[in-house]
Amino acid sequence: MTHYDALIVGAGIIGAACAYRLAERGLRVGVLEMAPAPAMGSTGKSAAGVRVQFTEATNILLSWYSIQEYQAMPEAAYRPIGYLFLVPDSQWEQHLAGVELQRSLGVPVEVRDLEAAQEWFSFSPIAAGLEAIRGATYGPADGIVDPHGICLAYLRRAREMGALVHTETEFCLAQPTKTGWKVQTPKGWLEARVVINAAGAWAGEVGRRAGLSIPVKPARRMVFCTAPIPQPSWHPLTIDLSSGFWFRPEHDRLIFGRSNPADLGFHEGMDWGWLEPTLEVGLARFPWLEGCNLDQKASWWGYYEVTPDHNPILGWMPGVKGWVNACGFSGHGVQQAAMVGRLMAEEVVDGRACSLNIDALRYERFLEDAKTREKNIV
The missing domain is CATH 3.30.9.10 (D-Amino Acid Oxidase, subunit A, domain 2)
Incomplete structure (x- = not known):
């Protein structure tokens, strides 16, 4: 049975960014993708906009740090055409x-x-x-990028550091073990210390197959x-x-x-x-x-992956060992992926994201009825 330190579900731009940054930190990384190739879901069908005009600090900085990474990334094909909001x-x-x-x-x-x-x-x-x-x-720094190019570039870098990407490999079932998770696929079982749910519109279904309730709908x-x-x-x-x-x-x-x-x-x-x-x-x-x-x-x-408050769910699943969520971006995944990859690597390797406080986007907000107050949702 193949064992991974981190097994990522989904080879879209979020999963790719996580794979790259986790492999960069020295982890043995696997990626499961049910489609024949990466970036065939929401990533490849995105309208490709990136913007910083949000009303909550966490969203602003997730996008701003990501845009700055894309600016220096040739594969991103970043074009600062700007975003214009007409406000009533x-x-x-x-x-x-x-x-x-x-x-x-x-x-x-x-x-x-x-x-x-x-x-x-x-x-x-x-x-x-x-x-x-x-x-x-x-x-003026808002604009458009090439999500497909970004996704493939991250996966290429992850592979160069030893990550394995399994396409046409569906996440069928997951069972908790003493050391993490045992995951069933049509091609056999895998073991992982940590599972990262980056399955986009399918994130809720992936959670259900692991016995978890994750409020993400297509x-x-x-x-x-x-x-x-x-x-x-x-x-x-x-x-x-x-x-x-x-x-x-x-x-x-x-x-x-x-x-x-x-x-x-x-x-x-x-x-x-x-x-x-x-x-x-x-x-x-x-x-x-x-x-x-x-x-x-x-x-x-294409599909958005929406949560009740239209903001992502990031970080450890409370009360569940070895499960991390990086899903529910509600249309903001492309513009926040670069920073999310860095933060999820910190969450897994260091125990908690430290480059940016993501507490407002953790799963616990739904348990406490403290949904985020972001106003600039389109």
Whole structure:
């Protein structure tokens, strides 16, 4: 029976970052991935945005430290196109409080009035059926990356230090032992001192197969894509906080979307019925979108992994020996993966993450009914 110091479930960007940093610390690392190759789940289907504009310090720093790592990583293909938040009046004061916190942590963020916010394109501050826009914030260090490239780079580095990646190998069952866990796969049993649950949208099911209750559910998300635009221009990834509609440039096209909070569960395929309610609010705010044609074949879907408070679950499972959670990122996994890998290596090797206080994101918050208060959830 093969024995690992750390066995990671999931070869997406979170699992890959954990594998790299744990192998770097000298551990014998294994990675289980049920797909034929890494990064075929949420990582490969991400809209690829990275941002620091959160309202809680832990989220701000998870993203900021990760972005700085991506900046120095050629495989990340980091492009600082920025994030532009259009903020309605009802959210303006809390949003400005978030900017103050971001700046206090050394993060570059600008506050813009309505005129300055329209530097790249026009929008209707007052639109039928939507709350009026009061102003905007812009993060010049926010941008986009190549999640697939990052994931493969981390796994390559992990392999160079001895880690083994088992693709087409499903996590079927796990049983606690005196020294850790015994894990069943279709290819046989494995032993591990520590299991790290980085299974993304499947993290709740992975927990269930180990006899654990982990509050992570899949949520389907649509990414709609336009046909090529005659005169494309680069501009920030833009989010209308009054409706949740977002869009950004993708080469000579635009991609756009809007979360459907009711679309929970493992439902596969494009939900074309969600296109109309998405475009309804998008066109109201950005009338010029009417001149863009949709490319159905270029559009895609993927899963978010959502928790009750839409924030990740990080660290040791309370009362359970040898089980670590790194899951439930609710759409923020790509932008926080680099730092999460470092922190989970500290959690496993040193006994507790020390580079950043992650107590607000530990499992215990659900036991204490102390869910995180992050406001900038899209």
